[in-house]
Amino acid sequence: MKNGEAAYVQFLQDVMITIHENIRELKERKGFAETDELTYIEAKLITYHEVLAMLRMSADEFGINRREIGL
Template structure:
């Protein structure tokens, strides 16, 4: 895998994560209480993944914003 492929891979993953978060937030507006708990759990997981990626980026001297975080 070359650098361009790695960058494209990272961008694709981040786009998917952000799209899933938006989708879950939209679904939450129409969900019943039980579904909202499930959605909240999934949202928490996605947000935790983003937090880990941001921390890892900073630890490796990458500006999180430069890669879509």
């Protein structure tokens, strides 16, 4: 892997870690959230999952190993 490619992989892995951490945090918050906050949490969870789906689809289209970038 070229130096630039390694930087891209590291960048994508960092983004994936952050997204997965945010999803985990939101799922935990959901357990003790008030009713009015639940809609907000659900919307954010849906958005994060949509972003992950887009990244998976793009990775497949470009022949990028999902595991390598944290998908």
